[in-house]
Amino acid sequence: MRLVNRILLGLVVGVLVGLVLNGVAQAGWVKGLDAYVLNPLGQIFLRLIKMLVAPLVLLSLIVGTAGMGNARKVGRVGAKIIAIYMITTALAVILGLVLAGVLAPGRGYQVPASFTFEPKPAPSVVDTLLNVIPTNPFEALMKGEMLQIIVFAILFGLALTALGERAKGLLQLLEVANEAVMKLIMWVMELAPYAVFALMARMVMAQGAGVLLPLGKYIVIVYVGCVLHAAWLYSLIVGWLGRISPIEFFKRAAPAMVVAFTTASSNATLPVTMQVSERNFGIRREIGSFTLPLGATVNMDGTALYQGVSALFLAQILGIPLTVSQMAIIVLSATLASIGTAGVPGAGVIMLAMVLQSVGIPVEAIGIIIGVDRVVDMVRTMMNVTGDLACTTAVARSEGAMEFPATIEVTTAGARQAVAG
Structure with missing residues (x-):
């Protein structure tokens, strides 16, 4: 059975088993099953994936940046991908506001007698800009500060490019190290179906x-x-710019989408996303290793859409009318907030606080939706990852760095089973 089918099977069986266990959740044997089987199995997979994220981002970006050959190409690819990322994010917020405005989910909703939420202070724009520059790259690696790792890796890759032949030996060593990390990812992915369950x-x-x-x-x-955003915008991007059938795109992107849905973490899904881009789409590593780690940190379409829907939903149930100018502020602030949203579960809630503050909605109102945040976090993360792949496909095609394979290569450790594309 192909890996994506095994992951989907694990998801469905996990939901069914969870519904059964929910009725007897207080039983001693259920608590034991959770403590000694389900929780360890899920956490082992997540910890293994997270173990690989920082070295993967560092090595892949250094190799990818240096592999482009010159700073001009890095700047050109960077300008393309950032422009597409920002446009799709802004359109996602607008779509969220339109849907929430037309369907009005907050009207008639009874606010709970008491709700509480302790907001974490959102960083200022200046702090966000300063924080992307690491004072100690090793500390950034230890703490998993993705933006800082990205900046250091790109600068280091440019430095290797400037050194020319003198850097050839070090670059080859880094390429081998990157290959080793990818091999580790293949091994870890064998656990994915069981962890998803x-x-x-x-x-x-x-x-x-x-x-x-x-x-x-x-x-x-x-x-x-999220489904509409993918169905029209991502289909347009991959069909028009990537010259790929949208149906074929989603079929090939499915492994990364399923892992993103279940882990609710763009960073945790990054190793799978990079493997899918290279094996299922034929995107050259020099492009994918640059655009995908960047997208996992700055491209958050699903999160931005969620922020637009949530802001209008909370305004409706609290009876706070929003003007057109305030909605424009939501679009701007949600787009900018997505850049600083960490690719980990629940991070979107923190940045939603900044969006609410920008239009005068009480931040404490987040307490109303916090109970179901995990449920919406899964689908918005899936859209974040799908957007990274769609935009990368468009940029890779424009750079002539994509050789679309006729078959889908299954990402399992050991066997390579393919089905007709």
Whole structure:
């Protein structure tokens, strides 16, 4: 069975098992099953993936930047990908606002008697700009500061390019190290179906179906918005700029999409995303290793759409009318906030606080939706990752750095099983 099918099977079985266990969640044997089987299995997979993220971003960006050959090409590719990322993010916020405005999920909703939320202070624009420059790159690697790692890796790659032949030996060593990390990723992905089962079973067992009902309309709008955003914008990008059938694109992107949905982390999915871009789309590593780590940090279409829907939803239930200019501020602030949103579960809630503050909506209102954040976090992360692949496909095609394979190569450790494309 292909890896993506095994992952999907793990997801479905995990949901069903979670629903069954939810009814007897307080039983001693269920607590033991959770503590000694489900939780360790999911955490082992997540920790292994997270273990590889920082070295993968560092090595792939250095090799990718140096592999482009000159600073001019790096600047050209960087300008293209950032422009596409920002445009798609802004359109995602607008779509979220339109859906929430037309369908009005907050009207008639009864605010809970008490809700609390302790907001973390959002960084200022100046602090965000300063924080991308690492004072100690080794500390950035230890803490997993993705923006700082990206900046250092790009600068180091440019320095290797400037050294020319003298850097050839070091570059070859880094390429081998990058290959070793990719091999580790192939091994770790063998655990993915079982980890997806464990993660979904735990989430459904803890939340149950009941938690979704009071905020059902809000959840549905976020999911529908993400699907619509992918169906029209990503299909347009891959069809027009990438010259790929949208159906074929989503079929080949499915492994990364499923892992993103279950882990709710763009960073944790990054190793899978890079493997899919190279093996299933034929994107040269010099492009994918530059655009995808960057996208996992700055391209957050799903998160931006969620922020637009959430802001209008909370304004509606609190009876706060928003003007056109305030909605424009939401678009701008959500687009900028997506740049600083860490690719880890739940990070979008922190940046939503900044968006709410920008238009005068009480930040404490986030407490109303915090209970179902994990449910919407999964679909918005899936859209974040799908957007990274769609935009990378367009840039790779424009640079002539894409050799679209006729078959889909399964990303398993050992065997290579292909199906007709």
